[in-house]
Amino acid sequence: MLAYLARRLALAVLTIWAITVLSFVIIKLPPGDYITSYIAQMSASGGFVSEAEVQALRREYGLDQPGYVQYLRWMTMVLHGRFGVALEWKRPVSEVIGDRLWLTMVVSVAAIVVTWALAMPIGIYSAVRQYSTGDYVATFVGFIGLAVPSFMLALILLYLGFKYFNASIGGLFSDRYAEAPWTLAKVWDLARHLPLPTLILGFAGTAQLVRIMRANLLDELGKPYVVTARARGLSEWRVILKYPVRVALNPFASTIGYLLPYIVSGSIIVSLVLGLPTVGPLLLRALIAQDMFLAGTIVLLLGVLTVVGTFLSDLLLLWIDPRIRLEGKQ
Numbered sequence: 001m002l003a004y005l006a007r008r009l010a011l012a013v014l015t016i017w018a019i020t021v022l023s024f025v026i027i028k029l030p031p032g033d034y035i036t037s038y039i040a041q042m043s044a045s046g047g048f049v050s051e052a053e054v055q056a057l058r059r060e061y062g063l064d065q066p067g068y069v070q071y072l073r074w075m076t077m078v079l080h081g082r083f084g085v086a087l088e089w090k091r092p093v094s095e096v097i098g099d100r101l102w103l104t105m106v107v108s109v110a111a112i113v114v115t116w117a118l119a120m121p122i123g124i125y126s127a128v129r130q131y132s133t134g135d136y137v138a139t140f141v142g143f144i145g146l147a148v149p150s151f152m153l154a155l156i157l158l159y160l161g162f163k164y165f166n167a168s169i170g171g172l173f174s175d176r177y178a179e180a181p182w183t184l185a186k187v188w189d190l191a192r193h194l195p196l197p198t199l200i201l202g203f204a205g206t207a208q209l210v211r212i213m214r215a216n217l218l219d220e221l222g223k224p225y226v227v228t229a230r231a232r233g234l235s236e237w238r239v240i241l242k243y244p245v246r247v248a249l250n251p252f253a254s255t256i257g258y259l260l261p262y263i264v265s266g267s268i269i270v271s272l273v274l275g276l277p278t279v280g281p282l283l284l285r286a287l288i289a290q291d292m293f294l295a296g297t298i299v300l301l302l303g304v305l306t307v308v309g310t311f312l313s314d315l316l317l318l319w320i321d322p323r324i325r326l327e328g329k330q
Helices: 002-028 034-044 051-061 067-079 093-128 133-147 150-165 184-193 195-221 224-231 236-242 244-248 250-254 256-266 268-274 279-289 292-320
Strands: none
Touching: 002 067, 002 292, 034 051, 034 279, 067 292, 093 133, 093 195, 093 244, 093 250, 093 279, 093 292, 133 195, 150 195, 150 268, 184 195, 195 244, 195 250, 195 268, 224 236, 236 244, 244 250, 250 292, 268 279, 279 292
């Protein structure tokens, strides 16, 4: 087990390094750089940037150096716990991200918990009560969840909240707590605003996992070991929950690897619609401005989440399904 964990950790470090290279290259692929975007913004607003100022800015931010030198400089800062300066904000990346990172993680984890808490029992019920009224209702709602984009659902709920309740249901905080320091009152205000974005972000994932859980459990319920357990006189729910459900949970564990970064990156439009202070809108703004340090750090964060999620998935799969063996073991 220790050897397996050591191998996985080594592969994780190698993967994260590859992610830093690819993310840096992709961010640098479009023509121009942040200074080019800055000049375009100044020109659009009627301003003027002299050639001397352009060259001074390039030297200040290290954009006059070759790409590999810029990458090595960035990696050196990352290894020292620094992520560079957000060029558009003129502040360190860690300060710009700030609370946005923790709020993003809170929303993401809450969405995953809600997704699993809803998808598991509904999927089990749909499989056990196949072709019942409840199964048809769950199937219909599941198709709606897969078909309706999350941002459209967010717009509908915003409209309904404003029209019928005369209330703005966007954001994660009330106006008086948005810029206030962290207190118990602010935490409670966050908890009151959290359910809506959590449900919106988790709705599509819930619908997908319900269909997966139903299909996998139906396959398991027809296998000989289930028939044998029933013949031995075990209660129906014990027969279902002890082995078939445990095996059918594999997709839940295997989705952690992409579910965490998907919620962070896939919530950009929803965050813009709801006004959520997460890193999604910040990533979009950084990519538009070609802010390589800020965008690269957020992409690196997504890559680390993918690697960590995949590692956790492997460990959960080893625990859930006894048929899965460590690599190289017969």
